[in-house]
Amino acid sequence: MKKITLLIAFIGMITLQSCTVNEEQNNVDNDTISEVFEYSNVDLTSGNGYSALLTFPHATYTSDMVLVYRLVDYGSAGDVWKLLPETYYFNDGTLDFGYDNDFTRYDAQVSLFGYDLPNLSNVYKLDQVFRVVVIPAYFGNKTAAGKLDFEDYNSVKEYYKLDNAKVTKIKM
Template sequence: MKSKIYKFPKNNIKVMSKKITLVLAFIGMITLQSCTVNEDNGNGIDNDTIAEVFEYGNVNFLPNSYSVVLTFPHSIPSSDMVLVYRLSGTFQGEDVWKPLPETYYFADGTLDLRYDYDFTRFDTQINMEGFDLASVSAGYRLNQIFRVVVIPGFFGKNSQVDFNDYNAVIRAYQIDESKIVKVQ
């Protein structure tokens, strides 16, 4: 008995090939479209981006350089924006956070001291600057507390957030203060 081989007409193969290509193109378009969703809800802030805060306590500025390096718990993307705040006291039971750079002057108007900072993907360096730092009160040099706020992406510069107001930053970027990373 001779077996019979069935041959598809060439037109059917071309039609099936076009249908498979069309289905794959449709799946690709759906996949790429899902990557472009922007969830800023019209407020200029990307709500699906996670900002974070690192707190450093017991920071001391010593006479060797009046500078400290605060190492991040993990590296951050190079596009991230870093803000640094110093705990300057309390008012009506609430912490008062001052943004860096922060400057204090003598009564005659000359510079007493200044806190300033720079940062990399791995750390931030805080510098205490002034003319006679050895005579500055220990209340400004020892046991300082700093919070480093990391805002992902460069979008922060275009937002309407007042970066001088720590509480406004925390609200705007929906940072849960119970999740602040305390670094020693």
């Protein structure tokens, strides 16, 4: 009887051991979406130190990639956006002026720099339009590495499937 009980216990252990569940985890975040905030009527004057603070509608994650573009031209062919930092030079190759930016989880600061900003044409200082593109770090750092030219707004828009209808517009 001991041998039969031992045999049944052994068979039971083998049977129960083979009943394991293999769960496959999907670590891809499929609901994370890139966002675009557009700031219009931005003035960069001596009164504000030639800089403007573009406050985000909500905090972003510390790991997110933030790209800031400036509208430089528009027409029937579409808008032309340039990635900051952006620099303009005199004909002799010396620095004339440029735009720079930095950002936190809550905002991006855009600054105008150069040697003679008071005499710079108002075309470059007043009524500027900026777009801030927030890309979740997983997408920005993993999938686009080496595949995407971030300076080309239209490529970024296409790659991350950014919809112009969903751009959050903010007037300054």
